[in-house]
Amino acid sequence: MGPEEFRAAGHELIDWIADYRARIPALPVQAQTKPGEVAGKLPARAPEEAEPFARLLADLDAIVVPGVTQVQHPRYFGWFPSNATLSSALGDLATAGLGALGITWQSAPALTEVEEVVVEWLRELTALPPSWRGVIADTASTACLVALLAARERATDYSEARGGLQAESAPLTVYTTEHAHSSIVKAVALAGYGRDNLRLVGVDPVTYAMRPDELAKALEEDVKAGRRPAAVVVNVGTTGTTAVDPLAQRYGMWVHVDAAMAGSALLLPEMRWLVDGVEGADSLCWNPHKWMGTVLDCSLLYVADPAHLIRVMSTNPSYLRSSVDGEVTQYKDWGIPLGRRFRALKLWFHLRLDGVEAIRARLRRDLDNARWLAGQVEAAPGWRVLAPVGLQTVVLRHEPAGLDADGLNAHTLAWVDTVNASGAALVTPSLLDGVWSVRVSIGAENTERSDVEHLWRLLQHAAADAEAG
């Protein structure tokens, strides 16, 4: 496709996107698709001949849009916000249009240096320590794996350069809580620590935050048994209840802060208590692609000691060497992939086209909406808020009298299913202390108070209907 065909098709697609975004409020939030339904509409083989662009636009309308859950919908309250602001989408379009290749500084100096500058802008905006430096990763899952690899190599004095983890005699241990995101457990497994060496430290029964005394106890036991504490993953804003673990440092362990969702809140000075003590940590990750709204995938990993990370991650083949190697940042040595997209453009466009003050105002609106909803739930007979509402997620349950545990679970799943299947809103069922609860995660870009009010009426009707049977 040449530039002029692209121009014509591109204008059509821009119009299509603008129209699509405008009609999202009229679409069902949850995709109503059956397994195999989308695949069944596609041909079994790729086309030998070029197809007209109109056919692709038609398929976007007929197959793709009905086949995705509308996380940009104002009544999307599921999982966590996954905002794809249109300002950041423009930056992402510039990335594809430029087609730059990030393998070394030399291959695209601007790709590296815009990333350095924008990541530093966000460090300053979130008040992380001035000496820290950051990099854009795809997701918090990858960033956490990178952090746990860096922790492993610090604890073993760079075993990767010798016999590897398999040559270590005394086992390394990792600490977090059962409320840690699933990606933490996965990263522990992939980094080779082994599930048996992951300690799920006890939490406070009200706040669901890691208990320092329980951590101390686990550490003492492991050290006494000859094991070596290598890392603790501190959860700032857990997925289940947005619980906030206290920051802790002992035995020289690597402290990784997983603030994937909550990191956006650090843009607000009044929310900086979330990471009190962060200057004692080694790494922190948060995702602008969640609440803040830089289109997927865009996760920030900050580290206190970049030289260590680079030593763990670096390679230096002859075909990538250049005369400026000592003077510039080589982001290939800050993560797993060699080839990198120009991801910084979407952050750059997002911050510049929306402006930081407007982003802060939106986040404050969402915090306020969460407090409002929590107040409504607490005041309603039969309803309970199950965890402190420190961020924008409200965990709640409708608890009619006379139900046993199984009955309560069945009731919860029934009314949630009614809400979600209706297409009018989406919330997420989640286990808390072994019982099904419901997470209402507020913060889609276009969610206003009226949408939260609408949701609260839907929840009450669905629960009442389920109770009436």
Add this chain to the structure above:
Amino acid sequence: MGPEEFRAAGHELIDWIADYRARIPALPVQAQTKPGEVAGKLPARAPEEAEPFARLLADLDAIVVPGVTQVQHPRYFGWFPSNATLSSALGDLATAGLGALGITWQSAPALTEVEEVVVEWLRELTALPPSWRGVIADTASTACLVALLAARERATDYSEARGGLQAESAPLTVYTTEHAHSSIVKAVALAGYGRDNLRLVGVDPVTYAMRPDELAKALEEDVKAGRRPAAVVVNVGTTGTTAVDPLAQRYGMWVHVDAAMAGSALLLPEMRWLVDGVEGADSLCWNPHKWMGTVLDCSLLYVADPAHLIRVMSTNPSYLRSSVDGEVTQYKDWGIPLGRRFRALKLWFHLRLDGVEAIRARLRRDLDNARWLAGQVEAAPGWRVLAPVGLQTVVLRHEPAGLDADGLNAHTLAWVDTVNASGAALVTPSLLDGVWSVRVSIGAENTERSDVEHLWRLLQHAAADAEAG
């Protein structure tokens, strides 16, 4: 930013991209930027207030374009092709515009099922075994790490679920050649095997391909010493010379095929010899974001045994469960990240808007251009082709009489620097058998025979000038 502001800015950006692509041939290929030059043009802090879109477009022109090496330029012959076709850029724009969230099938059924279908289209087009299944990863670096993690877990009967790699007594070993991509060595280190357990098997002095007898010898020695061969990485199209290792399988080792660059050639039936015997392998990775031209990042990982990969990679938190879990593909369990972009759209758009036959014709054009250039070089006095030209890369050297090894290296680096600094073309110096050589990697989307002829004249002039001093 609302839909109408996006519409206006989006049209401007589409026009900007079309104009930019049209003027690339007039731009210098290699960025002429000094370290810190781009960063020095950007403000130290993020803007509090929104900026007008015109200012961003102006910065793209003034800061970004001069700050990237133009890998879409018709005289870009560096590293490997990194084509960002405009058809695939449209698909990528649709991805950002939709803003879908890929965490489970349920969150976006079409994201999963279009990916399944398109990956299957490409399996069929490249004649990989019909029972294999694939997934889109970001890069071959990540895909190779995933393959070596899968190999590690197969060799240890899922040690990740117990004491991890650190609890294993007999060391696991991995095999490849010194011509393997740097990401292979990195993946071995990150997966915890340790550098000491990586064997760089000897290669044929003419083809640079792994020697089966050398592999057999290394395996015998390790097995005799009580070590456990876990994986061999077979390089199909090495970065240095596009050498092709024979496929080998012994001791139940995991066989991973790294065809990052060469995989595109499998679209051509006459090139399928590259992976003769692939049905005995366990995994293969290739990058549509290289020669084929689906905009970064888009790498395909195929596996023979998906159930094993899923067991290594799976997580199942309550907030991601749904009633269809057993019936659908959950791509979160096929790689490292949980949250995934709708990457399949750019492959879908690329194949449909360009058509497979046109893509094949372009690849054949490039193979033909490489053979033509190799013929010219071989026929020119003082010039040598240093490795078989089986794909689209020609490794060459100008060897004036009377130079010792140091003198030859200085001569090569001098004339390459002249070519690259001129901005007229870009080629990559690379060490081969410890001596500097020059890689001419043909295959930018717009590189025609006339561009290769132009390059050949540039190389001859630069070498003659360097020789004349």
